[in-house]
Amino acid sequence: MSFDGLFTKAMVDELTRTLKGGRINKVHQPYKNEVILTIRANGVNQKLLFSAHPSYARVQLTNEAYENPSEPPMFCMLLRKHIEGYILEDVYQVENDRMIIFEIKGRNEIGDVSYKQLIIEIMGRHSNIVLVDKTRNIILDSVKHVSFAVNSHRAILPGQPYIYPPEQNKQNPFLAVEDDVLRKIDFNSGKIDRQVVEHFAGTSPLFAKEVIFQSGIANRTTVPKTFIKLIDKIKSGAIEPSILSTGNKEVFYLFPLEHVQGEVKSFSSLSEMLDRFYFGKAERDRVKQQGNDIERLIINEKEKNEKKIEKLENTLREAEKAEQLQRFGELLTANLYAAKKGMKEIEVIDYYDEMGGTVAILLDPRKTPSENAQKYFSKYQKAKNSVSIVIEQIEKAREEVFYFENLLQQVQSASPKDIQEIREELIEGGYIRDRKKRNAKKISNAKPILDHYLSSDGTELIVGKNNKQNDYLTNKLAARDEIWLHTKDIPGSHVVIRSKDPAERTIHEAANLAAYFSKARNSSSVPVDYTKVRYVKKPNGAKPGFVIYDNQQTVYVTPEEEMVLKLKKK
Numbered sequence: 001m002s003f004d005g006l007f008t009k010a011m012v013d014e015l016t017r018t019l020k021g022g023r024i025n026k027v028h029q030p031y032k033n034e035v036i037l038t039i040r041a042n043g044v045n046q047k048l049l050f051s052a053h054p055s056y057a058r059v060q061l062t063n064e065a066y067e068n069p070s071e072p073p074m075f076c077m078l079l080r081k082h083i084e085g086y087i088l089e090d091v092y093q094v095e096n097d098r099m100i101i102f103e104i105k106g107r108n109e110i111g112d113v114s115y116k117q118l119i120i121e122i123m124g125r126h127s128n129i130v131l132v133d134k135t136r137n138i139i140l141d142s143v144k145h146v147s148f149a150v151n152s153h154r155a156i157l158p159g160q161p162y163i164y165p166p167e168q169n170k171q172n173p174f175l176a177v178e179d180d181v182l183r184k185i186d187f188n189s190g191k192i193d194r195q196v197v198e199h200f201a202g203t204s205p206l207f208a209k210e211v212i213f214q215s216g217i218a219n220r221t222t223v224p225k226t227f228i229k230l231i232d233k234i235k236s237g238a239i240e241p242s243i244l245s246t247g248n249k250e251v252f253y254l255f256p257l258e259h260v261q262g263e264v265k266s267f268s269s270l271s272e273m274l275d276r277f278y279f280g281k282a283e284r285d286r287v288k289q290q291g292n293d294i295e296r297l298i299i300n301e302k303e304k305n306e307k308k309i310e311k312l313e314n315t316l317r318e319a320e321k322a323e324q325l326q327r328f329g330e331l332l333t334a335n336l337y338a339a340k341k342g343m344k345e346i347e348v349i350d351y352y353d354e355m356g357g358t359v360a361i362l363l364d365p366r367k368t369p370s371e372n373a374q375k376y377f378s379k380y381q382k383a384k385n386s387v388s389i390v391i392e393q394i395e396k397a398r399e400e401v402f403y404f405e406n407l408l409q410q411v412q413s414a415s416p417k418d419i420q421e422i423r424e425e426l427i428e429g430g431y432i433r434d435r436k437k438r439n440a441k442k443i444s445n446a447k448p449i450l451d452h453y454l455s456s457d458g459t460e461l462i463v464g465k466n467n468k469q470n471d472y473l474t475n476k477l478a479a480r481d482e483i484w485l486h487t488k489d490i491p492g493s494h495v496v497i498r499s500k501d502p503a504e505r506t507i508h509e510a511a512n513l514a515a516y517f518s519k520a521r522n523s524s525s526v527p528v529d530y531t532k533v534r535y536v537k538k539p540n541g542a543k544p545g546f547v548i549y550d551n552q553q554t555v556y557v558t559p560e561e562e563m564v565l566k567l568k569k570k
Helices: 005-019 074-083 178-184 192-199 205-215 222-235 270-277 281-290 292-319 322-334 369-412 416-428 437-445 467-477 504-516 561-569
Strands: 023-031 034-041 044-051 058-061 087-093 099-107 113-121 128-133 138-142 242-246 249-253 263-266 345-349 358-362 451-454 460-464 483-487 494-497 526-532 553-557
Touching: 005 034, 005 044, 005 058, 005 087, 005 099, 005 222, 005 270, 023 074, 023 087, 034 074, 058 270, 074 113, 074 128, 074 138, 178 222, 192 205, 205 222, 205 249, 242 270, 249 270, 281 292, 281 416, 292 369, 292 416, 322 345, 322 358, 322 369, 369 416, 369 467, 416 467, 451 561, 460 467, 460 504, 467 494, 483 504, 494 504, 504 526, 504 553, 504 561
Parallel strands: none
Antiparallel strands: 023 034, 034 044, 044 058, 087 099, 099 113, 113 128, 128 138, 242 249, 242 263, 345 358, 451 460, 460 494, 483 494, 483 526, 526 553
């Protein structure tokens, strides 16, 4: 648990320095569990993010851009009514828990002074954002409603008094001395890290393991000294926000953790670090929830066409045996004198066999020898004609597989705003029934919202992350002499450099975007083709997003998330 009580204290210090005394100018709720306040403080507009997400709950300043819904949720409307234009008077932590209270003062609609509290409780899946009328200690509303049936200790519902979560009766580590650590921990019982968590408020297993690791030989002398040393480090603000990467796993904390071996990235502030750590994580989770049905349909359609190809290839192999049918017809014709109606089989000399062997030919006893021969010639002609049809069907099925592989990659790298466009495309293609024809028509006429980046030298880079965006970017928006990029033979995004003659570094950065937003995101040395837009063509009748191109050059890149984030920030 990275966002523990100790981390919360450091975050409160950062928010206090940055926001205290600021005015709340805007309130937005881009997603169900996230609220963003725009606060004007110290002459600068700051975006404060509250998240009650079950897996990514946190409070931080953010530089990320969030798409707001066309109609704000009820909780957002209520916040606007009660705290827009109000002053943030104070920010503080409750005990040493993962609870932060924002004291807000302003004047209500009739001009009277009004005091509100915006409370964020960071408690995993029980995380919540609660607005309280401080004077009456009454809950005005919350992001999540919790009844007494769910929590017997307290209800989080409009009109209910606000009650703090149950106290854990742990010692505040910032008030502890070495003797307190000695009294709390039984060194004969083992599992010292667990005891640290059990007895000291706000400490997490991550912090406790670091105490034990830095203690070397964990005993009555080393553990108390290390514990107090690390607590003093946090208390004095001598922190170094860091993300530690070990393989595919990342953790963050107030300072580099010696017990976690891996690459360390340091940041100037906690909020900057959290922006980097959560970059895409919460968004991908939301996409998974919103697009789960789409992803399942795409996988089913892809697998259905793969099975179809398998069956058609079996049919093709059978059809390729047509020569044998023709051979039987000719041999039977040459031996009509020897065949009689009513025979079930005839053995004749196979004059196609250099060794002069014989072959048995099955006959329909109800037919004459001549009719049997004609039957073999008819079967031969039918099989021969079917080959071209089967080959055509196999080609179409392969196009479908390639199309759905592209869509699957697009869903996996989509943002929430992209999902509706993918859904709309599937409706237009007849893969999903259109239950809201009016809405779908409105969406289909709207211009796709593209992702914009800036290269190191300030050149604009544009990324299409689904087929609608790719078609619009390549066929309508981009100029003919601008540079177009795409991963070579790999499903991925179209990328356009808005320059006729970009620098080599800009091409490399754009190629990194193309590789990152492709199926090869986690690969190395990914081939990316680039050419002028004029050499990119969409064949007549082609699927959305499909193009052919020539006059290309190829560059090889290894996708870097750091570079993508850096280009996005610029």
